Amino acid sequence: MKIAIINYEAGNLFSIQKIIEDLNYQPSIISKRSELKNFDKFILPGVGSFSKAMKNLKKNELIEEMRENVIQKKKMLLGICLGMQILFDEGSEDGDTQGLKFLNGQVKHLQSLGCKLNLPHIGWNNINIKKNHSMLKNILDKSDFYFANNYVVDCSDEIVVATTDYGVPIVSSVAKDYIWGVQFHPEKSSSSGKQLIENFLKS
Amino acid sequence: MIKKRIIPTLLWSDNNLVKGVNFKDRRQVADMLTSIKIFNIRDVDEIIILDIDSTNLNKTPDLNSIIDFSKNISVPFTYGGGIKSFQDALDVLKSGADKVSLNSELYNDISILNKISKHTGSQSIVASVDFKKIDEKFRCVSNSGQKIHEINPIDFCKLCQDHGCGELLINAIDREGTMSGYDLEMIEKIRSNVSLPIIASGGAGSYQDMFDAFTKDISAVSASSIFSFTELTPTGAKKFLKKKKIDVRDGYRY
Numbered sequence: 001m002k003i004a005i006i007n008y009e010a011g012n013l014f015s016i017q018k019i020i021e022d023l024n025y026q027p028s029i030i031s032k033r034s035e036l037k038n039f040d041k042f043i044l045p046g047v048g049s050f051s052k053a054m055k056n057l058k059k060n061e062l063i064e065e066m067r068e069n070v071i072q073k074k075k076m077l078l079g080i081c082l083g084m085q086i087l088f089d090e091g092s093e094d095g096d097t098q099g100l101k102f103l104n105g106q107v108k109h110l111q112s113l114g115c116k117l118n119l120p121h122i123g124w125n126n127i128n129i130k131k132n133h134s135m136l137k138n139i140l141d142k143s144d145f146y147f148a149n150n151y152v153v154d155c156s157d158e159i160v161v162a163t164t165d166y167g168v169p170i171v172s173s174v175a176k177d178y179i180w181g182v183q184f185h186p187e188k189s190s191s192s193g194k195q196l197i198e199n200f201l202k203s
Numbered sequence: 204m205i206k207k208r209i210i211p212t213l214l215w216s217d218n219n220l221v222k223g224v225n226f227k228d229r230r231q232v233a234d235m236l237t238s239i240k241i242f243n244i245r246d247v248d249e250i251i252i253l254d255i256d257s258t259n260l261n262k263t264p265d266l267n268s269i270i271d272f273s274k275n276i277s278v279p280f281t282y283g284g285g286i287k288s289f290q291d292a293l294d295v296l297k298s299g300a301d302k303v304s305l306n307s308e309l310y311n312d313i314s315i316l317n318k319i320s321k322h323t324g325s326q327s328i329v330a331s332v333d334f335k336k337i338d339e340k341f342r343c344v345s346n347s348g349q350k351i352h353e354i355n356p357i358d359f360c361k362l363c364q365d366h367g368c369g370e371l372l373i374n375a376i377d378r379e380g381t382m383s384g385y386d387l388e389m390i391e392k393i394r395s396n397v398s399l400p401i402i403a404s405g406g407a408g409s410y411q412d413m414f415d416a417f418t419k420d421i422s423a424v425s426a427s428s429i430f431s432f433t434e435l436t437p438t439g440a441k442k443f444l445k446k447k448k449i450d451v452r453d454g455y456r457y
Contacts, residue, residue, distance in 0.1 A: 011296065011297075011323070012273065012296060012297055012298065012299045012300070012301075014270060014273045014274060014298070014299040015273060015276075015277075015299060018273075018274050018277075019277070047296070047301075047323060047324065047326075047327060048322060048323045048324055049321070049322065049323075049324060052322065082324075094321075117205075118398050118399060118400050118422065119398065119399075120324075120325055120326040120369050120370070120399075120400070121205070121326075122326055122369065122370060122400050122422065123205050123206060123208050123248075123249075123400070123422060123423070124205070124206040124208065124248060124452040125204065125205045125206065126204065126206075144206060144452045144453070146278070146279055147205075148279070148301065148302075148326040148327070149324075149326060150324065150325065150326060165204060166205060185279070185301075187277075188277070188278060188279045188301060189278075190246050190277050190278050190454070191246070191277075191454070193277070194277070
């Protein structure tokens with residue numbers, strides 16, 4: 001199986017690469033359109049700003065190629081943190097920016113959703129499983145994952161797999177067809193995170 | 204529910220883990236990478252690695268070592284030491300650190316926080332605020348405790364928050380390595396003036412000290428001496444805190 005980690009200059013790729021290698025797969029790090037051929041699964045990691053991320057994806061001409069692979073060829077995609085957020089319609093970080101629109105929903109600041117706790121939302125927080133899904137195979141309800149975010153996704157309950165409480169309920173993982181997204185960082189979430197990555201690779 | 208974090212801080216000097224008292228009398232404890240691997244196997248919540256030589260020796264961060272560390276850590280880690288520019292910070296994050304910790308450079312140019320935050324988001328930036336009492340007044344210090352600044356730690360923490368920092372690592376130098384407890388009074392004052400998550404550092408001597416700090420509504424405690432020189436461990440701390448109704452993270456269960 002060929003796995004592509006998409007590099008759009010948004011954060012480090014070593015951790016995710018290392019976990020995949022530990023699970024005995026050889027991922028490729030892809031930065032250009034021409035390299036994005038013949039892969040079976042795609043991982044879109046990411047830390048940083050929504051608008052900058054979209055700009056970089058556009059600059060490297062990765063958007064159309066991803067759309068073809070994920071939407072038309074129905075290949076699996078896992079978006080992590082910012083990589084999950086940009087899968088949605090629109091982000092409000094430094095002005096409204098259009099997202100990839102693979103999923104329906106908006107990305108909003110936690111404060112605008114009524115969160116009154118200290119921000120950013122940093123640290124280990126538990127998930128509340130809302131739906132049985134292969135993403136969470138061998139992961140118990142209330143398991144802790146590592147979060148680091150100010151923004152969250154606001155979307156329909158239909159695609160929500162798990163939520164997390166931080167003053168307000170926040171969407172911590174979503175799935176629709178071949179597209180999975182997690183707000184937390186599985187690559188930094190010790191054994192639970194590794195299990196989730198394994199679930200993705202084996203689904 | 205967000206969990207309260209217990210964070211080992213590793214002071215890094217010349218590839219070794221060292222430990223000092225009041226930022227002096229540094230003493231070698233162990234090999235750095237070995238220590239990191241041990242804490243990782245113990246599944247700690249997070250690790251803070253501070254290169255204590257780089258600023259004073261005018262060195263940039265050792266990126267190859269940071270890459271090595273990142274390949275051996277499966278939980279988040281913060282790196283600090285010698286970050287003097289936006290590019291240094293970006294390089295450190297690209298090398299696998301989840302957060303950069305800034306200290307001395309903040310006193311030269313606090314806008315470095317805005318620059319990094321704009322690019323990576325505030326959650327990747329920790330302001331490390333070292334302070335001590337000088338002539339009965341609290342003052343911020345930098346350059347591994349060598350430079351004293353006019354500003355007090357409360358005002359400085361507010362300033363860091365205003366400039367886009369994501370988390371505060373507040374370190375009482377007078378307590379460092381003394382195992383005499385965190386500076387609860389200062390923690391409380393800073394807490395009531397800023398809304399950022401706070402990591403308290405300097406002085407942990409017992410699990411009770413950690414509990415006391417958590418009563419001040421902070422997000423995490425950090426310790427180094429007790430985890431290097433005593434039988435106390437992050438896991439032991441969690442067991443103690445859990446009994447006292449502090450929400451801490453359990454390891455992976457299935």
